[in-house]
Amino acid sequence: MIGCAKPSVALIGPGRLGQAVTALLRQQGYPITAIVGRDRQRTAEAARFIGAELMATTDINRCAPADIILIATTDDQLATTAAQLCDTVPLGDSTLLVHCSGLHPAQVLKHSADMPQHVLAMHPLQTFASGEQGMKSLAGCFFSLEGDSQAVEQGQQLVSDLGGESFIIEGQYKARYHAAACMASNFITTLIDSAGEVLRPCNPQQDIPLSVLGPLIRTAVENSLTLGPKTALTGPIVRGDDGTVASHLEQLKRHHPDLVALYQQLGLQTVDLAQRSNRLSAAKGEKISNILSQSDDERDSD
Template identity: 30%
Template sequence: MPVTFNLIGAGHVGRVLGRLLAARGYQIQQVLTRSAASAQLAVDFIGAGSVATDYAQLRPAGVHVLAVGDDQIVPACAALAQAVALDGSIVFHCSGALASDRLQHAREAGALVASVHPIRSFADPAAVAAQFSGTFCGVEGDDGALAVLTPALRAIGAQVVPINAEAKTVYHAAAVFASNYLVTVLDAALRAYQAAGIPEPVARQLAQPLATESMANVFRLGAAPALSGPIARGDLATVARQQQAVSAWDAATGALYAALVPPTQALAHRKQQK
């Protein structure tokens, strides 16, 4: 492949991308991390590249990957732009919450910029690398950068999804709703069952079919058609009694219940319009 890659930061995401790109014939040129030891571990995992311990050691490359924490993206980009000739190259970061506009130092140095966010957990890099095919990657940035990155991402098995850079934070919040806050709502259900005297293991058994069937219906039919329950039926008297009872049991959970009523009513309205 004519495109060479430098990795700046090589945590789980950087290591996985590096290994997959190297396996598809892309040249991983250098890996820069905070220490030579961690860079060597990354090179060993990737199976390619050489260790760099300072930005001054980096050589020019076609693509520079900033696989660093969100709070390090701007300073890392600034250090890269100061140390390496970037004119005509591509710089991208892997944050799900920040847009490519955080790479202004690289853009001012003549680089094209982008962000590439693989939408999955990287807790086990080896397992992710082995099962990466089909992973969705949200991308945005300069057209020229995406023209190079999109074929490379597809080569490693990614499904590329263009996103609106101005809505990047809302895009990332979508994952929080679909994952983190879903767990919070299910926790409320389990605690409410326990408040009714049901042991926690049994509560999980009671909640599981409701939760799994509801999620399956959402992904099969869409959110509005999947909605059921008192709000969908227009039984607001039951909703009011439940909200009062939950608030009396646990004020914080009652506030959560109350906060969910208006958006659920809007969802029920959408269901009625279909």
């Protein structure tokens, strides 16, 4: 496509991801022909952010001439939005319909088996808290692509123009793939929140802020990715310090009983990782696992 005019793009669902991707495509020379939302004011604001103010509309028919239609509504709205599009808008046969859901296969956009348009699932392994942050975070991120070969080929060009890298995935694996993505993103966020809850009241004079965990979290993540989890793992479990683990559990039970099960489950998974790294003996691993597996009643009777 280098040297050729870029295909035109219409966006349905100008939320966090839709704004980031469409704004970046516009910067890369893709003509934006429509920004379709449900609420006039929110859609106008999104179109302004994208740099296509005049393209804001609540009329889905404005998508008709676009070469590529990006449907970035919530996951639950994808099928109904695609059905509405195919039922009411005179689409060209070569129009590409794209969604960015991590869960759904491209097929969710196939309103009928004989519709001629190609469909593509193009999912960025990235988190978009806002259009602005998303735009900055797209460069260098990995996208999974799923769809027929022509759709995937177009997806590879889109991803390359967005500054990302792509890999292909089959539709049947998407739910498992998306579980991994949520564990790596949402669950890390939840874990940081939980660690902050435990840390905050550790100074009775003044709350300890979450930010003091920043360097520790960043180094742990960076080491896990560069050295691999087996080498990156440190701490009482891999050292075999069973007394430390017992003290943690005792304190959590007293002050944060809602977090005991989380600590126990992650602790057991950490014992497994430590043993796979050949740095925790079977005997120590069993002792720590027993401490972590004790129920409340068993701990109370100790």
